[in-house]
Amino acid sequence: MKYWRKPLDLETIKASKGKVIIAEDRCKGCGFCVAYCPRDVLAMSQTFNAKGYHTPAVIDGSKCVNCHFCEALCPEFAIFSMEATEAAQSKTSLSRRKNK
Amino acid sequence: MKTKKAENAVPEHPMEGLIRSERLPHIWCAGCGIGTVFGSLIAAIQKSGYDLNKTAIVSGIGCTARMAGYIRLDSFHTTHGRALPFATGLKLANQKLKVVVVSGDGDLLAIGGNHFIHAARRNIDITVICVNNLNYGMTGGQLAPSTPFGAKTTTSVTGCPEEPFNFCYLASACGAVYVARWTSLHIRRLTNSITEAMQKRGFGFVEILTPCPTSFGRRNKIGTALETLKFYHERSVIRNDIDPKEAPIDFGNNIVVGKFVDTERSTFLDNYQLSCKNLIGDWPDFGGTIVSEKPTS
Amino acid sequence: MVDNAVLTGTYFMNGDYACCEGALAAGCRFFAGYPITPATEIGERMSHRLPELGGIYIQMEDEIASMSAILGASWGGVKAMTSTSGPGFSLMMENIGLGICMETPCVICNVQRAGPSTGLPTLVGQGDMMQARWGSHGHYEVIALAPSSPQEMFDLTICAFNLSEQYRTPVMIMADEVVGHMNERVVIPRKEEIKIVGRRKPKVSADDYLPYRPDPDGVAPMANCGDGYRIHITGLTHDERGYPGMDEKTQAQMVNRLIRKISGNRDKIIRTENIHLDDADVVVVAYGISARSARQAVRDARNRGIRAGLIKLETVWPFPETLIRDVASRVRALIMPEINAGQMVLELQRCAGGACPVHLVAHMGGSIIHPATILSAIEDSIKGKK
Numbered sequence: 001m002k003y004w005r006k007p008l009d010l011e012t013i014k015a016s017k018g019k020v021i022i023a024e025d026r027c028k029g030c031g032f033c034v035a036y037c038p039r040d041v042l043a044m045s046q047t048f049n050a051k052g053y054h055t056p057a058v059i060d061g062s063k064c065v066n067c068h069f070c071e072a073l074c075p076e077f078a079i080f081s082m083e084a085t086e087a088a089q090s091k092t093s094l095s096r097r098k099n100k
Numbered sequence: 101m102k103t104k105k106a107e108n109a110v111p112e113h114p115m116e117g118l119i120r121s122e123r124l125p126h127i128w129c130a131g132c133g134i135g136t137v138f139g140s141l142i143a144a145i146q147k148s149g150y151d152l153n154k155t156a157i158v159s160g161i162g163c164t165a166r167m168a169g170y171i172r173l174d175s176f177h178t179t180h181g182r183a184l185p186f187a188t189g190l191k192l193a194n195q196k197l198k199v200v201v202v203s204g205d206g207d208l209l210a211i212g213g214n215h216f217i218h219a220a221r222r223n224i225d226i227t228v229i230c231v232n233n234l235n236y237g238m239t240g241g242q243l244a245p246s247t248p249f250g251a252k253t254t255t256s257v258t259g260c261p262e263e264p265f266n267f268c269y270l271a272s273a274c275g276a277v278y279v280a281r282w283t284s285l286h287i288r289r290l291t292n293s294i295t296e297a298m299q300k301r302g303f304g305f306v307e308i309l310t311p312c313p314t315s316f317g318r319r320n321k322i323g324t325a326l327e328t329l330k331f332y333h334e335r336s337v338i339r340n341d342i343d344p345k346e347a348p349i350d351f352g353n354n355i356v357v358g359k360f361v362d363t364e365r366s367t368f369l370d371n372y373q374l375s376c377k378n379l380i381g382d383w384p385d386f387g388g389t390i391v392s393e394k395p396t397s
Numbered sequence: 398m399v400d401n402a403v404l405t406g407t408y409f410m411n412g413d414y415a416c417c418e419g420a421l422a423a424g425c426r427f428f429a430g431y432p433i434t435p436a437t438e439i440g441e442r443m444s445h446r447l448p449e450l451g452g453i454y455i456q457m458e459d460e461i462a463s464m465s466a467i468l469g470a471s472w473g474g475v476k477a478m479t480s481t482s483g484p485g486f487s488l489m490m491e492n493i494g495l496g497i498c499m500e501t502p503c504v505i506c507n508v509q510r511a512g513p514s515t516g517l518p519t520l521v522g523q524g525d526m527m528q529a530r531w532g533s534h535g536h537y538e539v540i541a542l543a544p545s546s547p548q549e550m551f552d553l554t555i556c557a558f559n560l561s562e563q564y565r566t567p568v569m570i571m572a573d574e575v576v577g578h579m580n581e582r583v584v585i586p587r588k589e590e591i592k593i594v595g596r597r598k599p600k601v602s603a604d605d606y607l608p609y610r611p612d613p614d615g616v617a618p619m620a621n622c623g624d625g626y627r628i629h630i631t632g633l634t635h636d637e638r639g640y641p642g643m644d645e646k647t648q649a650q651m652v653n654r655l656i657r658k659i660s661g662n663r664d665k666i667i668r669t670e671n672i673h674l675d676d677a678d679v680v681v682v683a684y685g686i687s688a689r690s691a692r693q694a695v696r697d698a699r700n701r702g703i704r705a706g707l708i709k710l711e712t713v714w715p716f717p718e719t720l721i722r723d724v725a726s727r728v729r730a731l732i733m734p735e736i737n738a739g740q741m742v743l744e745l746q747r748c749a750g751g752a753c754p755v756h757l758v759a760h761m762g763g764s765i766i767h768p769a770t771i772l773s774a775i776e777d778s779i780k781g782k783k
Contacts, residue, residue, distance in 0.1 A: 028130035075135020177631035189466030193473025
């Protein structure tokens with residue numbers, strides 16, 4: 001990101017990084033998450049899930065800032081985002097994110 | 101085109117604790133806005149801070165009313181239009197409960213219209229979430245009191261001959277203390293609104309416009325649910341605190357959304373206690389299921 | 398504050414008021430109703446008695462709302478009741494069905510008046526008896542009681558609440574305008590003498606609890622809303638978890654269980670008062686105010702040397718099939734007086750099964766059946782007429 005001057009708190013504030021988890025078999029291919037991700041992390045894939053819908057796929061995971069908008073919009077509870085660090089730690093079983 | 105094999109382990113969604121996931125996939129169509137509103141409701145309930153064991157959902161009949169079956173709280177799926185009187189009885193019997201009524205536009209305001217105006221008038225302390233998809237979706241897309249004039253439905257193939265209600269105006273006129281309208285795209289403001297309405301003492305009403313691609317959208321050539329959301333994006337204007345009378349849903353012009361009414365009024369129980377004072381003096385606290393609410397000054 | 402739920406004493410009391418006092422003695426603390434002649438007095442008395450006891454009275458906008466509200470209140474953990482007459486009873490039918498399907502304890506008092514439609518609002522009828530049994534759509538069993546005096550209005554209302562909590566079902570009190578509006582001696586006993594039944598609570602934790610898994614007697618323990626069990630309760634056909642099951646197997650399981658819950662416990666539910674049955678040649682079977690006329694007619698018949706007997710139905714539904722079958726096999730005739738064109742008499746005929754003739758003494762409504770009319774029917778039956 002380009003700044004005209006260096007922000008004073010650049011060292012202390014860290015932009016969050018997120019990881020998108022997709023529960024493909026719940027997806028019904030509505031496309032909300034793809035259309036409304038503010039960082040264009042997702043695109044509709046060419047593959048089908050077991051129900052015959054095209055599901056979203058992460059095309060550039062590094063851009064995800066864990067804003068949870070895909071999670072909020074999804075009607076099927078089929079997609080959510082997590083802090084990238086938490087997700088990296090729990091590879092096999094995804095622990096529940098703490099509710100605020 | 102490949103078909104992926106079914107994954108054995110579905111990763112756990114953050115709201116898993118409040119969803120009856122053994123009943124998923126739910127019945128709502130692909131792109132149905134009800135699913136989004138359902139997620140928003142769960143997020144709002146979590147945010148509201150209420151004891152989840154004392155939070156109850158009451159619904160009537162219809163697509164929206166099926167929400168009661170998917171949420172892991174005490175939930176009651178009652179008869180068409182009668183969610184509000186059921187919720188009234190439930191709340192009055194156990195005042196510690198936080199009661200949220202979720203139902204559709206037809207259920208709450210057509211067959212349930214009489215109960216709606218009286219529950220608002222009495223200012224029963226419940227929150228009403230009204231999902232407005234402009235028709236009767238569950239039965240295949242018939243006209244409803246929300247259907248725009250001229251819209252096509254299965255019972256108005258040449259165009260709806262009736263003009264719709266402005267539900268927010270109606271709610272406000274009947275005495276609701278919190279009135280807001282959002283679309284299913286305004287997801288964060290909606291979640292906040294539902295939380296605010298729940299935390300407010302008295303009859304709170306939140307109307308949410310949602311796409312109904314299968315029943316309404318198809319017949320009116322609106323396109324996919326995504327296109328409806330884009331339409332909301334373009335045409336909705338947020339006007340907080342205006343008179344709901346000035347906030348129509350005018351698809352030809354603008355969809356006015358916002359928090360319109362946020363006021364205070366004594367609830368049914370406040371007034372009941374006041375009127376019974378002569379009979380009984382101080383309100384008895386039985387410590388059991390009937391517990392007094394402290395009246396406002 | 399004095400707990401005066403049970404107004405022990407002897408009173409000259411109106412039947413509607415006695416019903417209200419019976420409800421309060423049974424623990425009713427919520428009433429939602431709508432005024433309708435001749436049941437209005439029940440609501441009126443409730444409106445000032447309930448706040449004294451920490452209960453709530455609410456006058457709803459119509460009978461449909463009243464019935465829904467008492468279901469909600471019952472799920473909120475409070476014994477709840479409504480009262481109405483014919484036109485309101487018709488309105489309540491859908492939600493009575495909901496109460497039966499959801500297995501919600503509550504009491505509905507129908508102080509019958511002459512119908513159909515608006516009919517004779519201030520005058521007696523007994524024309525809603527079959528409606529009590531079949532009024533809502535679908536197939537189900539009901540429990541309905543018929544008081545024949547203000548004293549029975551008190552006693553049978555307590556019985557109604559007990560049965561509704563015991564069997565987790567709405568119970569109807571099929572009173573009538575005369576019983577409701579007459580003033581007669583009512584003895585209210587001491588609180589300790591009144592037996593109250595509460596709903597069965599679950600003994601297992603929330604993780605193991607299934608809202609519709611029945612105990613051996615067919616009744617499932619009931620967790621109230623707010624008890625932490627996170628129940629889902631629906632009017633859709635449902636399985637033991639309470640979740641909708643849209644298939645014939647779930648339908649068969651649920652409907653059979655709902656029917657057997659009551660029909661399987663008939664012997665514990667049915668109450669009748671049997672008078673002079675042992676040596677009777679002719680037996681009058683009656684309920685409500687007609688049982689009072691019948692009692693006098695039977696007394697007069699005995700005085701004339703006719704061996705008449707009386708079965709006073711206190712529960713009208715379930716109908717006392719076994720008793721009737723037994724009596725029909727050993728009497729010369731059965732007679733039923735009722736203030737309608739013949740409703741419960743159809744049950745009587747069915748259960749008698751042709752073992753003896755069954756005679757109806759009908760009255761279209763507007764006044765009670767005179768004992769002399771019943772006496773003449775008794776005499777005719779002995780002579781073998783009609």
